[in-house]
Amino acid sequence: MFRRTKVCSGVLVALGGALSLGSMPVFGQQQPQTLERVEVTGSSVRRVEAEGALPVLVLDKAAIERTGATSVVDLLQRLPTTQGSTRETASVGGGSFGFSGISIHNIGENRTLVLLNGHRLAQFGGQDITGFGAGVDLNSIPVNAIERVEILTDGASALYGSDAIAGVVNFITKRDTTEGDVTVGISHPQHGGAQEKRFSLSKGFGSLEKDGFNVFATYGHDERKALKASERDFASTGRVFFSKDGKNYRYQQFSQQPIPANVIDDNGLLINPYLKTTGACAPNSFRVTDADGDYCGFDFVSTLEIYPVRERDSFTASANAKLGDHTLFADVLWSKTKQISRIAPVPGPISIDAGTPLHDKYLVPLGVLQDTLALYRIADLGPRENKDTSEFWDLALGSRGSFMNWDYNATYTHSESDVKGNISGYPGALAIGKLRASGALDPFVLPGQQSPEGNAALAAANYKGYFDGGTSKLDTLAVRGSRELMKMEGGPLLLGTGANVNKEKFQSKPSPFAQGILADPVLGTPCDPVNAPETCDQRFGDASAKPPYSASRTSWGVFGELVIPVMKELEFGTAVRYDHYSDFGSTTNGKATFRWNPQKNVLVRGSIGTGFHAPTVPQVNSAQQSFGVTGDTYACTPDLQTVATSLGAECRPGVTQYDVVSGGNKDLKPEKSKQATFGIRFEPTAEYSLGADFWWVGIKDAFGALAQAEAFAHPLQYPGAWATATDVGTGKTYVAFNQANQNLGKSYSSGIDFDLSGRWRTSIGQVNSQILATYMLREDQQQSIGGEYFSAIADNGQLGTVTFRWQGRWTTALVMEQWTHTLGFNYKSGYRDQLQTVDVLDSAGNVTGTEDIRLKIKDYYTFDWQTQWRPRKDIVLSIGILNLFDKDPPFSLASGGGNQGQQFGYDDRYYDPRGRTYYGNASYKF
Secondary structure: OOOOOHHHHHHHHHOOOOEEEEOHHHHHHHHOOOOOOOOOOOOOEEEEOOOOOOOOEEEEHHHHHHHOOOOOOHHHOOOOOOOOOOOOOOOOOOOOOOOOOEEOOOOOOOOOEEEEEEEEEOOOOOOOOOOOOOOOHHHHOOHHHEEEEEEEOOOOOOOOOOOOOOOEEEEEEEOOOOOOEEEEEEEEEEEOOOEEEEEEEEEEOOEEEEEEOEEEEEEEEEEOOOOOHOOOHHHHOOEEEEEEEEEEEEEEEEEOOOOEEEEEEOOOEEEEEEHHHHHHOOOOOEEEEEEEEEEEEEEEHHOOOOEEEEEEEEEEEEEEEEOOOEEEEEEEEEEEEEEEEEOOOOOOEEOOOOOOHHHHHHHHHHOOOOEEEEEEEHHOOOOOEEEEEEEEEEEEEEEEEEOOOEEEEEEEEEEEEEEEEEEEEEEEEHHHHHHHOOOOOOOOOOOOOOOHHHHHHHHHHEEEEEEEEEEEEEEEEEEEEEEEEEEEOOOOEEEEEEEEEEEEEEEEOOOOOHHOOEEEEOOOEEEEEOOOOOOOOEEOOOOOOOOEEEEEEEEEEEEEEEEEEEEEEEEEEEEEEEEEEEOOOOEEEEEEEEEEEEEOOOOEEEEEEEEEOOOEEEEEEEHOOOEEEOHHHHHOOOOHHHHHOOOOOOOOOOOOEEEEOOOOOOOOOEEEEEEEEEEEEEEEEEEEEEEEEEEEEEEEEEEEOOHHHHHOOOHOOOOOHHHEEEOOOOEEEEEEEEEOOOEEEEEEEEEEEEEEEEEEEEOEEEEEEEEEEEEEEEEEOOOOOOOOOEEOOOOOOOOOEOOOOEEEEEEEEEEEEOOOEEEEEEOOOEEOOEEEEEEEEEEOOOOEEEEOOOEEEEEEEEEEEEEEEEOOEEEEEEEEEEEEOOOOOOOOOOOOOOOOOOOEOOOOOOOOOOOOEEEEEEEEEE
């Protein structure tokens, strides 16, 4: 048993029963074929056995096509083993620059190592100072260039570095082929936007074996339109009505900054002059009566584009030349991703002084006699728009082959991620204050009712252009080799060894506007931040004073690995790695593995190892700075008022977002981890295979930041979580959340990855069926050293994220001569939703009180269908439907947690809002 065809074996070397989607053995084949010596993720040793000690999932090209995924992002984020990954939708009000990452088992994107053809890549140039985005942006890797993907779900590989705590994802690109391919495709949701179109072209020249050389290149382009909240009933408004346990409820997700503006009256309550005079709130707003007053709430949810605009271009090329026993190679990848996300017009407070024309006209008749604040939204500027561009380069030069009985690979790589964020719809706070003082801006009229002078003044104050970004670079020189040392009873004793040197650089590039060093952001007029800081403008409603910085790190490492076949049925492996960091000293980590075949059709395997993960360069070196606003809105509780008073600051009025500050921490300790796996595989016949791999990860000194929801729920328990921020426009000093980088304590995660596959012949064709599933046993995290442990398994609670207890995918394909029909089933288990305070309604719809509730999010499942037709060997036509039964995401009251954007009514981190989506692809090979 455990035999593979030559093709499959070349993929599964040393993988210990890895499951290759779409690379099944030939049905009924009994004779083993010659196995190729290949190196696959998880070991530095080139070997021929079809099974090894580590759990690796392999997706080949055919399997990728059958998923219906149109990008690497879509492909990986639907796998059961991946959780906690950032999606593109996080940019909708989240400031993610369009980053999309990969996290294995929800252990973290910054702990999941992403490789291209076995070498490291530069981290995302738009990563922030808290460690978010400190991974590889999956948008930079074109799916049309990928031959296969190998996912090692065991961490701390001795080959790639001890920081791969969660695991390794290795993308293998096409090479050594003369095939040409032209593919076009479209995707179209049944309702609304998010339509896609795509095109790719690839061609190879020369045979490495026959001609001594091969050159292969591919180009790809894809575009996607926006999807508006108004095009989905479940996401179209922040005012929702629902029932639970026989009771009727209402929840209102809104902003206290509408247009026309709310104001604070002399009693400290919110009122709305437009509501007072007309008896109704303006469009996109609804009346709110609560402890803060009787006013209008702005339904910002209704104005969102919940799926951003995207355009991507990519080019890859691979050149290989034979020179005796050596192959010289050069690989290059270039990609560029443009993304546009739009949210509601910018809100912010405006001072309205007593005795001014605006005060006398609108507020004195309502009994407001004191100086006050207008909580306003500048709708006449249009939506806030972020245009983010991420450009990625990767170059690899090297040689591989055989030398003096060694199989070797020597490579130099340079990769670079450059991110630029342009904005519009954001004026300066001082500029808006001057407009109000001049009388040119009236915050108490409807959109479109400003005077011509007011509209001209707003247009002149609207900043459009580059705001922020950064560049991340990585240079690596690596050499590794393997050889047989001696013959043993179970086979050859194998040695792998190697060394590498890495140079990592990061540069933060905020614009002068983002730095807060301009008196007039639109004209670019500088100010004097030292002698006259009051003349320096910052972004209205979302202050930013971000100093630029650059930092670098050098590291080097050496490793050795032994594979010891003590007998035919039993093999041990051991590895040790030494790494030295220029800023965090040295670390030595080890790994031990075993694989045991007690019977021909049974495999038992396991591993244990340690890991070491240094903080990112920004987490250590960035200066203290403003860091936007909280993802959710919060009220000023008595405890928060106590904190504000102790800092000489005020609470924000009403229920609103609070300023966030953050910065680097040179006292951060590296994370240290321990990992272990134990797996069993059983093949009762050549047609059926099943397996289960238990995994466990423990991390000490886990770094991160305190969850916002936890800090605001218990302000007095976290005295270090608070700072102050001064509003540039009003001059008031408010309490702010200090999202500082720190070592939070310990975390523990464990679970089981299952797989089951079978194949059988029928009268109409062969059926291949496969189940992949992950069950989470434990996930406990501390929010402070020595503090209480919290878990996100089936619970969107204190940590602000969800880890699904179960995730699974079941795929069944009917393979006929010219046709392949594939049905996919996707599953996520339920969980407890975020705690929210909701209004209780009587049978007539009147509010009778409030209640704190947590919804139970039900299990969620969808079906996908694809039909592939090959009328000729050079033509492939595919049509399919994602979310076949058009199932809406489950209703959720969650807002502002984790990497969530501003979407509401469903949780965009875990569910796709596109609904039933039709797609088609046509390929011509030449």
